[in-house]
Each structure stands twice: as structure tokens, then as C-alpha cells.
Amino acid sequence: MLNIEFLQSKIDQKFSGKVIDFAKAVGVSKQAAYDWLNQKSSIEERRVFDIAFALDLDEAETEALIGVPQTVLCFRKKGMDSADPVVRENSVNLANTFFKIDASSYILKDSFTLDVRASELGTIAKLIRQNLQIDANIPLTFKLLLSELNRHNICVFFIPFSRLGLSLSKSSNREVAFTARKGDRMLVFVDTERTKDEAVFDICHELTHILLGHVDPSEDDERLCNNSAQELVYPKKFFEAHPNELEVFSNATKHSWARVYEKFAQLSRDFDWSPKGLALALRDYGFIGKSSHEFRRLLTLEKTFAKGRKTVDELFFQRFDPSALDTLEAFFSDDIQKDPDIFRPMIELKDAAAFGHLSSRKLAEILTIEAGDADEIVRSWRSMHDESQDDLNDPKTEE
Amino acid sequence: MTQKPKSKQSSTRLVICDSNVIIMMSIFKPSVMFKCKYTFGELAVHKSAITEIERWLRPDSKKLKKFGKPLIEDALRYCSSLETDFQEPALAEREKYHRIMSGLENGLLAAEKGMPTSTVDKDLLLYAKKHNASLATQEQTLRSLGRKVIAHDRILSFEDLVVDAIRQKLLTESEVRSDIDTLTRMGESLRTDGQHKIEAALNPRNVVKKT
Secondary structure (H helix, E strand, C coil): CCCHHHHHHHHHHHHCCCHHHHHHHHCCCHHHHHHHHCCCCCCCCCHHHHHHHHCCCCHHHHHHHCCCCCEEEEEEECCCCCCCHHHHHHHHHHHHHHHHHECCCCECCCCCCCCCCCCCHHHHHHHHHHHHCCCCCCCCCHHHHHHHHHHCCCEEEEECCHHHCCCCCCCCCCEEEEEEEECCEEEEEEECCCEHHHHHHHHHHHHHHHHHCCCCCCHHHHHHHHHHHHHHHCCHHHHHHCHHHHHHHHCCCCCCHHHHHHHHHHHHHHCCCCHHHHHHHHHHCCCCCCCCHHHHHHHHHHHHHHHHCCEHHHHHCCCCCCCCHHHHHHHHHCHHHCCCCCCHHHHHHHHHHHCCCCCHHHHHHHHCCCHHHHHHHHHHHHHHHHHHHHHHHCHHHHC | CCCCCEECCCCCCEEEECHHHHHHHHHCCHHHHCCCCECCEEEEECHHHHHHHHHCCCCCCHHHHHHCHHHHHHHHHHHHCCEEECCCCCHHHHHHHHHHHHHHCCCCCCCCECCCCCHHHHHHHHHHHHCCCEEECCCHHHHHHHHHHCCHHHEECHHHHHHHHHHCCCCCHHHHHHHHHHHHHCCCCCCHHHHHHHHHHHCHHHCCCCC
């Protein structure tokens, strides 16, 4: 069903409302065009392209014509600059690929509050916690966050950004996460080159964008999202509820380096915290001073712990190597079976290609491999699926 | 010697062949499939399909491993005579086609599966649309999007071309059956609905009419 109101507005715009000129451009009779506009007859599927062509619509307008909401992206970039146009285009393209594969997927559940007007940090963090049904004094962790988001049908897609052209540089000022929203459908993309603690922070940052309905966030919005993420990962109430435990970090005269190291190691097993994140939170909540010894001690500890912290990429995406086809195939046949939460985007790409909802050339574009190679890989996936179906249908298997 | 691409005659109906159809025709009675005067129109190949097949000759290519060099070279030879100069559209026009197709990839119904395609897929559809031609492809996603961009009956498959050749009595039943076996041995299978169409063309009396 086409959006007739939108169609009429575009005819007004392009043809000054002259239906006869519009009909001519589409290649139908004036009466046929009037019947469409008066909803006396439905528009044949193959005419939609001709209509969009005659009206000179762009992709978003074509979507509006067929009643599909526009895709809106919100980036989290280290360095706060706005995203590079190439990165933005590639990101929209990737998000749209997932949205197009299945129009009924990623629909946010009603219980998740959206687009609220709030500027007070406590209120924002509280609303996010209410949405996720997590108590105020519990720090959000990687595992907890993923399972709660799953419950609301908000998928977090871990994607190797630099390998798929979604970030331009490996250093500072690069995109590390973004949210894609299409009407009531939502996806959060996170770079696999983030450690778990960074990913948790990124996701919480994106959740704040989602809650506040940001479209083109300002620097102030970005700061607010960072502060909200900090409150979610390092909740002030948790600090207030555990003064004795956290005193280790706020009283250097009483506690040795060894004790600080040991205590942080214990906390990092329970929570996805970094010494730097903890230092900033303790500073911002007034437990330690900005240039205090305690603050600098935690920043020094950051370097020690950073060496041992692995990125999502190092933990899970080692065999996602488009330059080595055999390795890439092994990744898609074995690795992605191991954790459906982490590998969901890869599982969706594989299934869509195998079932004919994603062209093998498109898969080749996404994975940056040759079209012929992608075609053969997709055929092998399809035949594997057919074989497993045959096994299921074989009565001998049931015995 | 490289042949000069044919210029498109506006009066000629064309069937633009995707690389996946070209390779199947190269295995399955190429002497008939590339020479047949199809009722759908005259076969045409865009240089993007030829470039794609040429890329199959890379030493590490999966297609090279599957088909071997002689067959790929044969395919290139067969389609070189069909290469057609489609007169490339201006960048702005190409972008206009692409962005509308991108919008239509969503599917018109909420329950409908989408059909994300690549730039090469969209180019093939663009030429078919612009030149009022048919597109012969085995790629399911491209076929789905194609039905929204050009008329349903102008989205063809390798099997449609085989059926046409059977109806013109250019292929015998034993030839068809033996070459389908060859295709299968080479790892190229027919589309299920296409297989039924071929079967119906070989044995028209056995076809059960839909009630």
C-alpha cells in the first residue's frame, strides 16, 4: 500500500499538481493516475519504480512512498567530531542491509520508553534502569546489559568497523559505535576493537541517545550521554552503598599499591570496569580530587590492566579475515556457532544469503571479498543447510 | 582478437545475461544456448558480467578451483561475441536508478523479506530497465528486486532459456537430461521451479493442470 498523501505532495512539488503531466511521466493514462490518487484502484507493484523515477525520489523518499520509515543514525565517536561522510554512508548502508533482510525484525518492545525530554543526569539514568529493570545501585556489566537488551529486542551488533569501512582511522577520533533507528526498529552497532569495559560504556552511551531520541546530537548531548553511561556503569549509589570497599581507592595514605591492585582485580572480575573509568567516576562524584595522588595512582594502574584486557575482536573475531578465504569460511562455519549474542549479525548475514534474501554480490561488498568467491561460499552454506534438512527428514535419523 | 562490442539496436529485444547464466550455458550445450534465437529476444552481455568472469581466473579464485581454466576461458569466448555496448548512463542518472532501487529493496509488505543487492546487481537491472530488456539470472535476491523494477515476465532464468530451446526443437530430451547431469556434476544445480518447467517442456502431456 503506497502512501497516497506523500505521493500527492510530491506530484504537487514536481508537477505543480498537474496529474496529467505526472501520468505522462509514469506512462499511464490520466484516469489511471486519478484512480490511484482517489484510491479507486491499487498501484501495481512494477509501477512503483516508474512513479519514484518520474518524481525523482531519493532512497529515503522512495521508502516514504512505500511506507517505510527513514533510517536515522547516531554515532559515538572518540573525539566528538561528526562522522566522516564515507563512514556515515557505509554505516547507513550496513544498517539498512539488516533492516531490509527482514522487515519484521528488531522491533522494539513496547515496554522500552523512548524519546523522553530529560536533561537531568539522575533522571536519565533512572529511566534507562527502569527500562532495563535493573536496580539503581547495580553496575551494568557486559553480560547483564546484553541479556536485558535482548529481552527488549534491542540487538547489539558487534562489527569489525575498520575491516568493513565503518571507521577511517585506528587511532583517536574514530567511530566506535552507532545506533540505527528505523521507525520502531532499533540496532546498536559496536566496534569489535573495543574491550568489554569500553563496549559496555559505548552501549550505555547509545542507550542514552535512544532514550532521548537524539538525531543529530550536539557536543553537549554527547557529553550528557557520556555522563549517563558513567552513571550506569559506575553508579553513584553503588559507591555510596560500599564506602569501605572503595576506600582502598580514595585513601592512598592507608592503602598500599598492592592492595589497590588486588582490590581492583577483584572488582574487575565482577564488573566490566577499567581503572581509568573508576578514577573518573570517583573524581566526578567527589571521592577523590582531580590532581590527587589517588587519581594518578588509578591512571597508572590503567596502563597495567590495559595490557591484559582483550578486545572483542581478539576474543571472538580472530578468524574474521576477508583476506584469507579459508579462515573466513572457518569463522562462518564454526566460530559463529559458539555465541549467538556476539555473532548475531554474522549469523543473520549467513542465513539471509543462504536463503536468498541477500545477494551474494552484496555479501561480497560487505565482506570486501570477490563476488565469485562470495557466490561459492553462499552455495556451500545453502548445500549444508539442504543436507541438514535432508537429515531431519530422513526417518533413519529419527531412530 | 578482441571483438568490438555490439551497439544496441533500439528495435531489438534483448536478454541481458548474468555471469551465473553464462557459465551454465557454457556447460550445457553451448553450441545451442549461445546461438539460439530466443523468443524472449537476443542475448546480450554487459561488460560488468565479463569482468566478473575474468576475475574468476585469479589463481586463488573459488570459481577457478570449481570450473577450471578451460571452461572459464570458453565462457569468456562465448560471451565476447555477445558483449553489448549499452551506452553507460551519466553518473547522475545511474545514481538516480540506484537510489530508487535501494528504496525498493525494503519490500512493500511488512511481512515480506527484503532484498539487499549490490551495485553490480543494480547496474544489471538498470540496463534491463533502460533498454526495455529482459534479465536472465539465477540470483534469487536479484530476481525478487527485478520483479519490482521491470515486468515480472522479463525476469528470466537459465531454465527459461532451456525451455525456449526445447520448444524450438533445438534440444532433444536425452541431450537435456545428460547435460543437466553434467551441470550437477560441475556443482551447478537448477532452480526447483525451473526444473519443473523443463520437465513440463520435455513431457507436456504429463503436466498436471492446476485446478
